[in-house]
Amino acid sequence: MTTFETLERLEKAEAAAEAAVEAEIAVEAAAEAPGSGTRIPDVVATNAPPNSLRTLSGMSRDDVLTLLGAGASSLCITWLLFGVLTPLSGPLGFVVVAWAIFLVVYGLMVSMTESRPVMVDKVMSAVLATGAVVAFIALASVIIFTLIKGKDALTTWNLYTQDMSETGPADSITQGGIGHAIVGTLIIIGIAIIVTVPLGLTCAVFLTETNNKLTGFVRTVVDAMTALPSILAGLFIFATWILILGFERSGLAAAVAVSIMMLPIIIRSADVVLRLVPGNLREASAALGAPEWRTVWHVVLPTARPGLATAVILGIARGIGETAPVLLTSGFAASMNVDPRSNAMVSLPLATFEFVRSPQPALIARGFATAAVLMVLVLILFAIARILGGRQAGQVSKRQRRRLQARSARDLRRIEGLDGEDFMYVEPPPVAPLSSSAPIPPPPSPPAPEGVS
């Protein structure tokens, strides 16, 4: 190596070191300084994955008009059939006949202008849409029917504040209430959450972080457990807790039985979410030297947080509606009981079940009100789960991204020793001649890290 080359290299290295220091100073002002210092990568929002399904939906005006025309003619023909020509009757029959006629008319209308494959395509699309429409109507009718039937009792205050201990079966709905069932549900589900959330999430972590034959087996068993009939969970706790161990039927027993139903739901949905955490995040963490548990705790779980919350909430929504296990392990109680260790503790679904089994109209009205309260609870839980779970793992909102960037900039300042207002000017380490074997003096040590965050 010639002297000239060495000199040139030295100059370059010096220039680079200067630039680095300048960049470090610039970091103070703007977190995202370009240059040779540690740089916060720009976050590029990518909405669509590169390989997404092509959407072939969309309708022309012609399509819409054809649909409307077919619908109108089908309604008219059905009305003629039901009202005038034949003695058909019944709302269900009307809908089914109207639908069949609609499909025929629609097919005919499309085939006037289009080829046969297009006609088949359009008619089949309508048939597929029927599935979704039926599901929607069924769900809407369940929700609306429950709310309407429960309306009368729902608007009385005593429903929420009183219990049934001093109310006879024939008393009107202005007396008695389901306060005890609301409290019972909260206690039972509270205990179940304490049991299932740590256990379920740990098991989900086990399923995602280890990969051997046992993992596959556990996953299969969890799958099977999601379909465990709820009555068997109740029967199991009844056999062990009450018959063999000799405890009395109580809210605690019910909570354990409900836990058995919630556990697989939480594990399964958490497992799915955790598997969606990008593998390169795990690898980056491992490359930085983090042990596995730190990777899980600081990278995998925080990345999947919204999805995990969704998993837990879906589990709660399932547990809150379980009737059969509570029926077997706790039983119905008419009065308030806040002690989960002894005596029957009633939950909302069980109260609903007991109320509507009686022939008394007032009790049935209370049953519907109880069901409506339960329904509203489930709807709220579900809405929260949707809002949290609408995002993919690692996808953050604008505010979260700003917060993350600010934290990242803070970390950068801390790590590079520029923390605080009185940052020191650090003498750049003398650049050793490349040929010499003299040890490079260690860079100034940064302040002790305040734990990995």
Added chain:
Amino acid sequence: MAVITVDPGTYLRQGDAPVPRDPDPRSLKTKKERGDRVFHTIALTAGLFVLATMGAVGLFLTIEGTDALRATGVGFLTTSEWQPDRGQFGIAAIMLGTFLIAAVAVSTAMPIAMGTALFITDVAPPRLRSWLVSLVDLMAAVPSVIYGLWGLFFFQAAVLGLSRWLTTWFGWIPIFAVDGADPNNPLANTTVYTASAFIAGIVVAMMVMPIQCSVMREVFSQVPIGEREGAFALGATRWGMIRIVSLPFGRGGIIGGTMLGLGRALGETIAVLLIISPKFDINVRVLEAGGNSVASLIALRYSEASPFGLSALFAAGLVLFIVTLMVNFTASWFVRRSRSGASSEA
């Protein structure tokens, strides 16, 4: 690619002592640090705990049911009565009832689930798609007691006409026959049609549909994009693409999802208990009033049962447990097979 293997011996000059080849290469073992060992132990414990729970359910049902099973032997599977205290009990009728309700539920839910799943993946505009997914998930989250309530007070009245129509026109098929129905009498009482396995089955279908739909949707959404595009490039319409690409690809998911639904339908308790009026005879007339299922029998009888009666109920529960387990394992085998090759790692 040619791999050149060099024997270390070739580099030795003549006369040098031969260097013995290393007999066993150095093994690369990763020794986990203590934190990781603790972490893995805890995770493993949680996994094993779930296994143990499931095992314990089967174990204790067996232990508690042994008395009854020993008393009746094979007769447990063939007797249709349920009078444990007189020694006359078996699951022939209730098991048949369970399967009838499940069959009605699955045959009602399966077409709707498949239509909805295909509609969501292939037909619906993207904005509607996420709403529909939420809708189906919400259907799964609604408590079964609410479906039971709806079935008992609302749906039953609406569907009686359909029951009557089915008997009138298809009564010659044994399944649709109804004892005591008189189609020629327009004023005939409809109570022969109420509380039937048919109505209970349709209500259970509401609970089964979302599970089937979400399994099928997941499989349909994994249809290889290249094959879909290929079908379009060859001039297929959307339905043509679904018929020749999506349906064959998703066959495992369709079968598996349907069976997962069947597993749910077999174990449904409260909705069935609310709707059906218990009956202990062997018949396949689903439209007729009365029927039974194992789960509803347990919920109905456990409180007034003698110790021996309880044991009989546990035995019935054990049979239900084994049947649902078998159905579910088969189902997840089908689903897994259809998913193989689709990696989840991003």
